[in-house]
Structures are given as structure tokens and as C-alpha cells.
Amino acid sequence: MPLAGTVFLQTTNFIDACYIVAFGLMIYGMSGLTGPRTAVRGNQTAAVGMAVAVIATLLRKGEFHGSATVWLILAGVVIGTAIGVPAARNVRMTAMPQMVALFNGVGGGAVALIAWVEYRHAFAHGGLNQWALRVMIFELFGAIVGSISFWGSGIAFGKLQEIIPGRPIKLPGRAQSLLNLALLVIALGSAVVLCAGTHSQLLFIVGILVVSALLGNMLVLPIGGADMPVVISLLNAFTGLSAAATGVALSNPVMIVAGMIVGASGTILTDQMAKAMNRSVPAIIAGGFGGAVAAPAAASATGQTVRATSAADVAIQLSYARQVVVAPGYGMAVAQAQHAVRELERALEAKGVEVKYAIHPVAGRMPGHMNVLLAEADVPYDLLREMDDINPEFSRTDVTLVIGANDVTNPAAKNEPGSPIYGMPILEVDRSAAVIVLKRSMASGFAGIDNPLFYDPKTSLLFGDAKASVSEITAEVQAL
């Protein structure tokens, strides 16, 4: 005999009330992310909301009907924790884009698997009744979007981890777009056929899951490495929307609200990233941007020369400056140079030089990537300036140090209407009195576009690994 109290705890009303508390906490928690000071507490509040939602669900009457259920749930939770905790503890900040890609993927994968089980249940009592039809429509949406997200994120992970080449991989001409469109039509067509009452698990597996999987691969393979911030944001939105769709299918308010918050977040980020590249989301998805490997040869053909410099000269230039702006890019992440950069900043500050960081919204491989790397290296976030704040300051800046950034500093985006990146908002580093570019070699950026900044008479280049170069400069500065 259960106690009266436990019976109350298992009533639908009580559980629904818990769900409302849960999504309230999540929304309140996410609103803490408006500033670094409140963000830690916000994240913890959202986690409490999630815990409330999970516990309320487990209270549901009949949840522990049969011990197999308990063991299976426990198995899933233990496996998930065993993978999730070490991953979260050990991941390096340079690898955050990969981590987020994987997390997007598993979320989408979970939605697709749940949809598969729901599909099997919908036909358990013969044909589709009205309730089952409703479940089906939303689950099929979730299955399509969720598998696109799962497989697309897998490819994005592969590209970021450099398992798969970062350059665009695509069919020639318009064939790729037509193939993607065809796959989408097949998936939607299969969904319509299934909703019309056709009971065929084979059609569900092939027409929905396999076709969406292909589509996910085909969508991300043609997109170049530098466009990854957009892709990751978009896949984030997809996963959120598919979770919300599952919520409607299961008539579960907290899943709907949580899914939509993620959907909104991913959509906003996608939009901001696309604006920061001055390209439309469909154009980015169409892919093929960058990777024109012929560019370096063309650069030398113009006969322009670059001025190479040495660490000692850079140190002198920096030490006698009043204001130095550091413009970091993906190259800083690749070289793991963020700690070295922080040391240089301290050395310069000790000499009375004011140092600021100029952060382009799409520098790096995901939204906010540079900020996290520099935060890891203990750079106070007050020193990080967004593009619109720092651009007016370049004319007052003595030296700008560009570390592993290329396309986001390319003046061609302002001056050359023929350039593929023309119109993209850039860090106007060419307006400062002197520019020092740290580069590994003369290869072009990911967009494969030559950068006139390098040939500017006031620009000098320091070749070599960014981390080694920065450490060398720091040593020279301290020796002065």
C-alpha cells in the first residue's frame, strides 16, 4: 500500500506543476547569461530546473512498473554520465567547437531514436487514430530534423577535428543543391505517406531516417571550415526545434519550452554569424565558399612584396607604443597561443602600454570562441572589445598585432567590390599606425582569398608558429 503522500506526488497535476517550475527555472537561468557576473548562477539555476523536470518524470505513476524499466533507465543514465562527465571536465577550450558539435548531434540522435519508438507504438493498435496521427506528424518532423542534426553534426565534428578535410567537398555546379532538394522531397514525401496511414517500418527507416542521414551529410560536407560558426549554430537550432516537436508529440510542456529556447538561441546565433559574414544563410548552406586552392600562386603573380620582421623589432615597436590592439583569429587557437598572448599583454602593461583585444564575431570556429580561449588564459573580459566598439579606436592605435586572423582583417572586404568577401564587416586594423601580422606561412586564409593587408607598406610580417613567436616577443620585451 503506497502512502497517501506518495499517491499525491504521482498525480498528474503535481507533476505538471513541477514541469512549470522546471521551465520557469530554465528560462530564469538562461536570462542570467546576459552578463558574465550572473552567468554562473544562471547556469546552475537552469540545471536545477532540469533536475526538477527529470525527478518529476520519474515520479509518474507506473514509471517503475516492472524492474526492467528501472534497470534500463539506470543503464542509460550511467552510460551517459560516464561519457558526459569526463568529456566536460577534460575538453580543452580550443576543442569547444567540436564538443558543441557532438552535443548537438547526440541531442538530435536522441530525438530520432525516440521518434522511431513512437512510430512503432502509433501503429500498435492497428491503424492510426486521431491521437496517433498527431503524435506521428510531430515525431516525423523530429525524426527528420533530428537525424539531419545528428549526421550533420558528425560531419562538422570531423571537419573541426580535421578527420575530414576542412575544404568544401561537393558535387560540381548545381548538382549538389538539386540532390539535397531531392533528398528533402523524398523525406517529406515519406512522411506524408506514413501519416496517410501506411504502416511500413521499412519506409520509416529508409524514407525518413536514412534519407535524412544522407541529407545531413550532404548539407555539411560542402561547407568550408571558416563557415563552421554558422553551421554549428544552425545545427543547434535544429536540435532544439526537434526536441520541441517531440514535446508536442508527447504533450510535455517542459520539453516544448526547453526545445523552443534552444531553437530561438540557435536561430539568433545563426543570423548573427551570417550577418557578420555578410552572406545569407541559404548561400552558406549552398556551400563551396573558399577552398579555391589556386589563390597563393595568384598572390605571388601580382609581384607585390611583403616585409618580414623579427621578434626583437616587434618587441621594440610594441614597447614604445601607447596603445596596442591584439586581433586574434583561429590561428591563435590552433597554435594554443592564448596563454603566451596573455604573458605578452602583461609584459606590455608592465611597461605602461595599454593593451586591448579586438574580437570579430566570426573569429574562430564557433560564436564566442576567442572570448573563451582568452578567458581560459585569464584575460579579463573587460579588455575584449567587440568589432563595433574597437573599429573607431584603430585610428588611435599605434600597433595592431594580428595573431592567426586573416579574412576578418582583410581590407578587400571594404575596398574591392570584386572580392568574394566584399561587404563583410571587418576589423579595420589597416587604420592603425602600424600592423604586425603573425603568420605561419604565406598561405591564404580559409576563404582562399588574398589579403592586401600583408602588402601594405605599414604592415610587417613575423613568420612562424604563433605561440613560439609570441613567447619570443615577450622575452624580448622583458629584456628591454
Next chain:
Amino acid sequence: MDSLVIDIAVLVLAGFVGFAVISKVPNTLHTPLMSGTNAIHGIVVLGGLLLMSEAHGVLEQILLVIAVAFGTINVVGGFLVTDRMLGMFKSKPEPAKPEPDEPPDPEAGA
């Protein structure tokens, strides 16, 4: 009202709330925002929990265990990594009056 209508109303309203809340997040915090939303969409774990007691046969059980594992990875991993990351964001310390609880910086003398 039909429960479907209510659910879709919740969906639409939540979308607007999401836009209102997330559009205030500054660029600085976009990476923690993404990992935080990774944790939030781990809410799909509820789907696995709700369906587990209705699972028929080994196939459905396997699918749901994987779904629960995936959702748990999202929830646990997402919140933990976001917490770890947000802990790194520090403001410029006031040089006049140093925080007493601030850990001593081993590299301060370098």
C-alpha cells in the same frame, strides 16, 4: 480547448520568450550560451524516460537506452562544461583594493 491547441500555443509563446531572453546575451558569452543550450536540449531525456515503461521488445529497449544515454550526455556534460567555462570569465581586478578571496596568482611575478 484541445490539448494540441494548448501545446502549440505554448510552443509559440516559448519561441517568443526564447528570442527575448537570448537576444540579450552578449557576444562574449556566445560559446557558454551554446554549451548551455546543449544542456537544455538534453530535455529529450524525458522522452526516453516516459517511453521506457511502454517499450516492447529488445529493439525498443535498446533504442530508448541509447536515447536516454544521449540525453544524459547532453544534460550532465552540457551543464558541467558550461559551469567550468563560465568560471574562467574574470573581470579586471581592482588594483586599489584586491579581493581578499581571490586566489594568489602564481604567474603574477613573471
